[in-house]
Amino acid sequence: MIRAVLRAHDTLTEWGTLLGAAALGAIALGYIFEVTSRYFFNSPTTWASDLSAYMLCVGTFLLVPRLARTHSHIAIEFLQESLGPRSRRLSRLFVYCISFLVCLIGAWISLNENFRQFDRGLMTLAANPIPKWWISVFITYGFASTALYFLRHLVSQAMGRGPEQQVG
Amino acid sequence: TELSFLTSWNSNYRGTEGMAEAYVDLVTKASNGKITFRVAGPETVPPFEQLEPVQAGVFDMLFTHTAYHAGATTMNIAVDAMVNDPARRRSAGVFEFVDKHYQTLGLKLLSLPASGGIHFLMREGLSPAGDFDGMKIRGTPPIHSTIKALGGSPVVLPGGEIYTSLERGVVDGANWPVLGAVAFKWYEVAKGFTRPAIGNTTHPILINLDTWNALSADEQAILAEQGKQLELDVRQRFDVWEAEEEKKLVELGMKRIDFAPDVAAREIKAQSEGYWAIAGKRDPDLTAELYKIAAANDLLFAPAE
Amino acid sequence: MDWTLVLPVGFAALFALFMFGVPVFVAFFLINIVGTWVLIGTRGFGMFANSIFETTTSVPLVTIPLFILLGEILFRSGTMDVLFNAVDKLTGRVRGRQYLVVINLSVLLGALSGAGMAVAAMMGRSVLPIMVSRGYDKTMSSGLILGGCSLAPIIPPSILVIIIGTLSDTSIAALLVAGIIPGILLALMFIAYVYGRLSLRRERYDDRVDPSSLGEKGRAVLQILPFTLIIFSVMGFILMGIATPTEAAATGVGAAVLAAAFNRCLNFAMIRDSLVSAAGISAMILVIMASSKMFTQLLAYTGATRGVIEAVTATSLDPSVMFLLMMLAPFILCMFVDQIALMLVVIPVYAPLLPILGFDPVWFWTIFLLNITVGGITPPFGYALFALKGSTDLLSTAVVFRSAWPVVLIFLIAMTLLWAVPRLITFLPSLL
Numbered sequence A: 001m002i003r004a005v006l007r008a009h010d011t012l013t014e015w016g017t018l019l020g021a022a023a024l025g026a027i028a029l030g031y032i033f034e035v036t037s038r039y040f041f042n043s044p045t046t047w048a049s050d051l052s053a054y055m056l057c058v059g060t061f062l063l064v065p066r067l068a069r070t071h072s073h074i075a076i077e078f079l080q081e082s083l084g085p086r087s088r089r090l091s092r093l094f095v096y097c098i099s100f101l102v103c104l105i106g107a108w109i110s111l112n113e114n115f116r117q118f119d120r121g122l123m124t125l126a127a128n129p130i131p132k133w134w135i136s137v138f139i140t141y142g143f144a145s146t147a148l149y150f151l152r153h154l155v156s157q158a159m160g161r162g163p164e165q166q167v168g
Numbered sequence B: 001t002e003l004s005f006l007t008s009w010n011s012n013y014r015g016t017e018g019m020a021e022a023y024v025d026l027v028t029k030a031s032n033g034k035i036t037f038r039v040a041g042p043e044t045v046p047p048f049e050q051l052e053p054v055q056a057g058v059f060d061m062l063f064t065h066t067a068y069h070a071g072a073t074t075m076n077i078a079v080d081a082m083v084n085d086p087a088r089r090r091s092a093g094v095f096e097f098v099d100k101h102y103q104t105l106g107l108k109l110l111s112l113p114a115s116g117g118i119h120f121l122m123r124e125g126l127s128p129a130g131d132f133d134g135m136k137i138r139g140t141p142p143i144h145s146t147i148k149a150l151g152g153s154p155v156v157l158p159g160g161e162i163y164t165s166l167e168r169g170v171v172d173g174a175n176w177p178v179l180g181a182v183a184f185k186w187y188e189v190a191k192g193f194t195r196p197a198i199g200n201t202t203h204p205i206l207i208n209l210d211t212w213n214a215l216s217a218d219e220q221a222i223l224a225e226q227g228k229q230l231e232l233d234v235r236q237r238f239d240v241w242e243a244e245e246e247k248k249l250v251e252l253g254m255k256r257i258d259f260a261p262d263v264a265a266r267e268i269k270a271q272s273e274g275y276w277a278i279a280g281k282r283d284p285d286l287t288a289e290l291y292k293i294a295a296a297n298d299l300l301f302a303p304a305e
Numbered sequence C: 001m002d003w004t005l006v007l008p009v010g011f012a013a014l015f016a017l018f019m020f021g022v023p024v025f026v027a028f029f030l031i032n033i034v035g036t037w038v039l040i041g042t043r044g045f046g047m048f049a050n051s052i053f054e055t056t057t058s059v060p061l062v063t064i065p066l067f068i069l070l071g072e073i074l075f076r077s078g079t080m081d082v083l084f085n086a087v088d089k090l091t092g093r094v095r096g097r098q099y100l101v102v103i104n105l106s107v108l109l110g111a112l113s114g115a116g117m118a119v120a121a122m123m124g125r126s127v128l129p130i131m132v133s134r135g136y137d138k139t140m141s142s143g144l145i146l147g148g149c150s151l152a153p154i155i156p157p158s159i160l161v162i163i164i165g166t167l168s169d170t171s172i173a174a175l176l177v178a179g180i181i182p183g184i185l186l187a188l189m190f191i192a193y194v195y196g197r198l199s200l201r202r203e204r205y206d207d208r209v210d211p212s213s214l215g216e217k218g219r220a221v222l223q224i225l226p227f228t229l230i231i232f233s234v235m236g237f238i239l240m241g242i243a244t245p246t247e248a249a250a251t252g253v254g255a256a257v258l259a260a261a262f263n264r265c266l267n268f269a270m271i272r273d274s275l276v277s278a279a280g281i282s283a284m285i286l287v288i289m290a291s292s293k294m295f296t297q298l299l300a301y302t303g304a305t306r307g308v309i310e311a312v313t314a315t316s317l318d319p320s321v322m323f324l325l326m327m328l329a330p331f332i333l334c335m336f337v338d339q340i341a342l343m344l345v346v347i348p349v350y351a352p353l354l355p356i357l358g359f360d361p362v363w364f365w366t367i368f369l370l371n372i373t374v375g376g377i378t379p380p381f382g383y384a385l386f387a388l389k390g391s392t393d394l395l396s397t398a399v400v401f402r403s404a405w406p407v408v409l410i411f412l413i414a415m416t417l418l419w420a421v422p423r424l425i426t427f428l429p430s431l432l
Ligand code: NA
Pocket: C109, C110, C111, C112, C113, C114, C115, C151, C152, C153, C154, C155, C156, C157, C158
């Protein structure tokens, strides 16, 4: 049962990764279209700039869980590396625990803000406004899924298996 | 009583000096120093995200522009398309109407000072047709319909990119309130500015409703009274400042570009219609009501046919 | 709470978390959540959430993933090997030629790539093995690769410039152009260093190469041409007013795809892998930027930002002394912490001080850029160090670390020179 949930979590992250990559592709194509259309056809778009801003947020938070999964987030580990095995294990437990809690609280704060934005009907400030929560909900997803990965690393480390090893 | 006061711009923006700081001075003096302020700028909260912390009570007061919280409400954007006559705005009930609307958002309106309208900084000049025909003009969303009405294509660019874009010719022109080309050194990259300036730039001063209700009746009276005074002061002060800036720009080598009467009429009409249309997007009923008030009191720049 | 307490406590807690190995973005978020809760209360959490939204929907920052994508496409498509071969052919039979190949290649890669890590890794895989097999000095080779890859953030395009320009509200176009002369200056200093050392100590390496014919050289020039198209569709588009810096990053990506197609290296898998990799790397950077925003907002909220400004205004320290202090602090700290994290806390504090001290922003931030860049090769913590070490088994960590110091010294000399002769920086932007 738990295995199935974890597998689903990983699958979701993989799909998120592809979607985030597509978001980046959309940014590039959108701007190439904008420049071509504006410079050669004298007809600038009003959506390219909005699109890129939205896709930056969406792409970033779709990729953040994957970075946690593959231990790719930037951390300064040279002190940790220099510790003995026992202290290193303890310090890893501490780091995973902190990271899990911070991301969980982050997800909770962000979710509350999503609901507030939904209730008040807040729109983005843009040439073509859209509901703000459509974009900000990805922040919540990023935090929540990342929290789950840190929890998985924590449990795995605590059970003596070392951090969950995964190939990015 | 100390009130924390959030502003959307630093002191280098003339509006901060001439409106927010002027209001602080007025209230401090009128209350004999009993009401004081702790001012925080955009480095504390980014301008477009400032309404929320004031609603939540993190800050007591806010000095901003209505477009900066267009995500929450659009109706008050229409005030920028209403004649800048503070006394008439008050007597017609515009202030009251806008105040009532802000109260539904947990805020109380203290003052509605307005400076001059919007003009266009032109890289070279106008098109042969005397308007924006075939030109690319940077514009904020409410001004897009004006740019189109003058034959141009609106380009979406952050304010921070105006200088380089004018300099390199990414755009042929850019909109901005009439004050700013000196401070941002746009005179270095634009040869002219257009007249007439259109509409006005209204900067509401708001206070968190709970904070307001917790104040004594005396304090409320002082804040409200000085808010009314500020609107009159600002009207005079900015007329002077704007005339000074125009003179300065000419001294710095910029050219005043006057639209031909028919183009100017097209511009004013498009601005008016564009703003009212945007205002009505989120709040159609309220905006229709406000429009009635404006029309009945001769506060429209260009009445719709 | 008084800022004189909040500021040192906030910074100390942040750096303690960094040193403990807590991911940088988690460290920032932890301080933000605790800081918001203590200083403002739970009603400040909306500000916390919106600071993340605000940063990650900021249009100028879109340039970051685009520049990374541009580099990924170049490195993954194998077009870099084409470039390497061409540079190898074009570098003549001179003393220490392999050192010169590294420097020449660095300048070209610098003009194509927005960040140094990929350059370090690429040279560690391609150039270094050749140098070692031919008996070139390992330490010297490693040092030159580190120095060479450090040109990437200085010669435009540059991700660090985008971050500095966005945070300090300085013209990104001016800052990009300002890096050209310092980048070339550094390259010249590297060459001087190579010949200085070769004249002092005889090295026994195999310098023989098959002389390349005129035809081969002509072909090499042709092979480089598509790359000039990329450089043109970034800096050329900006200078000609065809695109804003952000848009130019996207047109650069388009040109990189064309260059890959020209070299018959274009395929779907390569594009997909480049997109995934670039999205991942930029998410790594952007989540840190998003996390640091609320930190600087909290500093402003407690009055620390204004307090520091007032304190600096009050002290009548000589501007040169202030300059030295403002450069020394990041230099030392960059030995131990992430350059980007450091920039994010330092720039908002420095930016308002510049007008008070009378520093030209383009001049100051360009020297700051060199300072932050060299932070990537000051041991023990530096991305370029890790990237080079990670790319090869030929170098021990000790050799990589040791090899960095002469290059660091060259950077310091260059910074002093740029400090003394501001025109070296401000000349090109003034032509804009
Ligand atoms: Na570069």
